[in-house]
Amino acid sequence: MKPATLAPPISYYDYIIIGGGTAGCSMAATLSEGAHVLVLERGGAPYGNKVVEEMSKFGANLDDESPISSAQPFVSEDGVVSARARVLGGGSALNAGFYTRAGTDYVAKAVAFKPPMLEFQSAFKNGLVEVGVRPYNGFTYDHISGTKIGGTIFDHNGKRHTAADLLEYANPNTTVVYLFATVHKILFRRKGKGATSFFIFFTIIYSFY
Numbered sequence: 001m002k003p004a005t006l007a008p009p010i011s012y013y014d015y016i017i018i019g020g021g022t023a024g025c026s027m028a029a030t031l032s033e034g035a036h037v038l039v040l041e042r043g044g045a046p047y048g049n050k051v052v053e054e055m056s057k058f059g060a061n062l063d064d065e066s067p068i069s070s071a072q073p074f075v076s077e078d079g080v081v082s083a084r085a086r087v088l089g090g091g092s093a094l095n096a097g098f099y100t101r102a103g104t105d106y107v108a109k110a111v112a113f114k115p116p117m118l119e120f121q122s123a124f125k126n127g128l129v130e131v132g133v134r135p136y137n138g139f140t141y142d143h144i145s146g147t148k149i150g151g152t153i154f155d156h157n158g159k160r161h162t163a164a165d166l167l168e169y170a171n172p173n174t175t176v177v178y179l180f181a182t183v184h185k186i187l188f189r190r191k192g193k194g195a196t197s198f199f200i201f202f203t204i205i206y207s208f209y
Helices: 022-031 055-063 119-130 163-169
Strands: 015-018 037-040 071-075 081-085 136-139 147-149 175-179 181-190 196-204
Touching: 015 022, 022 037, 022 163, 022 175, 055 071, 119 147
Parallel strands: 015 037, 037 175, 136 147
Antiparallel strands: 071 081, 181 196
């Protein structure tokens, strides 16, 4: 991954993914196995940013309203105050880290862990069981009825792991990730029967963590 200031004036790829979030990063890793892939992310990288990486900074991460923050505040049409991600890894760099409904192979890769059961978590779990949210299923990644202990994307040291970690499984020879690149326009042009080319215009934000 590199800042978009280093992008050449013209380049060619089989796939261009706009947004390096939870879907974009996993798609890039998969597509790069047989194609050249470009990922354009309007924010920066989560790595080395303690506000993003450390579980103890979860609240500060969401409250940061600076121009280069990973969280961009907004108000929904029905008046709900929220935040959307502006960082490689997308929502997985902002959320509370709860993880569920994942296949065994996926969990073994990079981003999901068994959480410690601290006082609050234990009290909440016991309360659910006592009021009848049963059966108690213990620790599981399965999406099932009852009460369970789900996974977390915070490891045992309290460090967040995001979807950006999945890019380490991408083919480095066929994958390019540009940071601080905001896409404004996509133009399509037909060239003969059934052939289409397109051009993507994006601006570069000259600000870094």
